[in-house]
Amino acid sequence: MVGAALALIEPIAARTEFVSEGELLAACRRRDLRAFEHLYQVHGARLKSVAYRLTGNRQDAEDVVQKTFLKLYRAIEGFEAQSSIGTWLCRIAINACYDLGRHRKREAELPVEQERGAKNQLPLKAALDDALGRIHPRYRMVFLLFEVEGFRHMEIASILQIPEGTSKAWLFEAKKELKRLLTETGR
Amino acid sequence: MIFQCNDLERALEFPELMPDARAHAERCESCRRQLYLWSEISRVAPQLHEDWESPGLWPRIELALVDAAPRPKHVPAWRWTIAVAAVALVAVMLSQPWRGKTPAPNGELLTDRALAEVQQAEQAYARSINRLSAVAQKDLEKSAAPVAAAYREKLLVLDSAIADVKANLESNRYNTYLQTELASLYKDKQNTLKEWLDYAKRN
Numbered sequence: 001m002v003g004a005a006l007a008l009i010e011p012i013a014a015r016t017e018f019v020s021e022g023e024l025l026a027a028c029r030r031r032d033l034r035a036f037e038h039l040y041q042v043h044g045a046r047l048k049s050v051a052y053r054l055t056g057n058r059q060d061a062e063d064v065v066q067k068t069f070l071k072l073y074r075a076i077e078g079f080e081a082q083s084s085i086g087t088w089l090c091r092i093a094i095n096a097c098y099d100l101g102r103h104r105k106r107e108a109e110l111p112v113e114q115e116r117g118a119k120n121q122l123p124l125k126a127a128l129d130d131a132l133g134r135i136h137p138r139y140r141m142v143f144l145l146f147e148v149e150g151f152r153h154m155e156i157a158s159i160l161q162i163p164e165g166t167s168k169a170w171l172f173e174a175k176k177e178l179k180r181l182l183t184e185t186g187r
Numbered sequence: 188m189i190f191q192c193n194d195l196e197r198a199l200e201f202p203e204l205m206p207d208a209r210a211h212a213e214r215c216e217s218c219r220r221q222l223y224l225w226s227e228i229s230r231v232a233p234q235l236h237e238d239w240e241s242p243g244l245w246p247r248i249e250l251a252l253v254d255a256a257p258r259p260k261h262v263p264a265w266r267w268t269i270a271v272a273a274v275a276l277v278a279v280m281l282s283q284p285w286r287g288k289t290p291a292p293n294g295e296l297l298t299d300r301a302l303a304e305v306q307q308a309e310q311a312y313a314r315s316i317n318r319l320s321a322v323a324q325k326d327l328e329k330s331a332a333p334v335a336a337a338y339r340e341k342l343l344v345l346d347s348a349i350a351d352v353k354a355n356l357e358s359n360r361y362n363t364y365l366q367t368e369l370a371s372l373y374k375d376k377q378n379t380l381k382e383w384l385d386y387a388k389r390n
Contacts, residue, residue: 031252031256031257033249033252033253033382033386034385034389036248036249036252037245037249040245040248044244044245045238046236048237048238048239048241048244049236049237049238052237053235053237058237058239058241061237062241062244062247065244065248066244066247066248066251069248069251069252070248070251070252070255073252073255074255124227124231125231125234125235128228128231128232128235129235132235143232144235147228147229147232147233148232148233148235148236149236150233172199172200175199175225175228175229176196176199178228179221179224179225179228182224182228183220183221183224
């Protein structure tokens with residue numbers, strides 16, 4: 001009971017340790033590991049989910065998150081704070097996923113089979129998951145970031161380095177495609 | 188506006204047309220299904236967020252970050268040689284009799300005094316770091332955590348570098364470069380000990 005209560009309190013305590021993004025960034029630049037742990041607690045779950053969607057398995061997703069933090073640690077001096085650290089982390093993670101994909105292609109491995117438990121999913125969720133794998137990758141990416149992970153268009157624009165209007169347009173195209181595919185499968 | 192089935196797509200793109208689309212959908216089964224599906228996609232999408240417990244991930248990342256921490260640069264032998272040669276050259280130039288300058292009677296005394304001050308400050312600093320080290324070492328040696336092993340290794344590297352620089356300084360007491368290098372290594376050691384103590388406190 002006490003342990004469970006502590007588990008709830010600890011992340012909150014860690015979150016309030018840095019009162020502003022500027023303070024957090026300064027601590028990261030000092031290579032203060034508490035600052036990186038704080039970033040992990042706040043953004044880790046979302047990064048894992050994005051990486052999982054792009055790599056297709058949990059082990060690779062965790063490796064990508066580790067690489068993301070390592071890249072952040074090494075490149076923090078070059079971060080110009082034109083976007084938030086969270087969106088920058090997501091951009092690093094997406095690039096790390098692409099790097100992993102390219103590496104896999106070079107090694108001529110078979111495509112990684114998704115670990116998704118489609119059988120356990122609700123019908124519409126499973127159908128949506130399936131349809132998502134069949135739409136254009138750039139539409140899929142915007143859909144994932146906006147609808148699944150809850151990023152705003154402004155943040156997506158910064159992550160994918162596209163205009164905000166393009167992000168909105170691609171989201172519309174993604175939903176239109178998904179609606180068409182789901183209608184075809186009789187949902 | 189008379190809303191028709193083929194206006195639905197435009198309505199989905201431009202929310203201001205949505206009231207007309209909804210009014211039309213009340214009478215049209217096909218458009219009602221399309222509108223329902225459109226909103227269901229957004230409702231169900233957050234469920235595609237994948238989450239799972241990974242208790243070992245942060246410790247793994249932390250270890251990688253400790254490992255990636257900038258280490259004191261190893262100064263190659265040729266740089267030591269150049270530094271020693273430069274100091275020797277300056278010493279020779281200062282002692283040139285043909286320059287016509289007679290050294291100030293107390294010049295040597297001043298240099299010795301400045302050096303003594305630096306050495307005293309360095310000794311006091313080293314003593315305080317040793318005290319900090321004694322506090323930190325107890326926990327550090329006891330701990331079996333992989334992070335502790337990384338800190339132990341880093342401290343070993345720092346101690347060895349400090350010993351090297353000190354040995355060089357004994358034969359080259361006036362070398363300010365070596366004095367600066369030594370101060371920087373002590374600072375690095377102090378920060379490492381502080382980081383470990385912070386880590387130990389939190390865990």
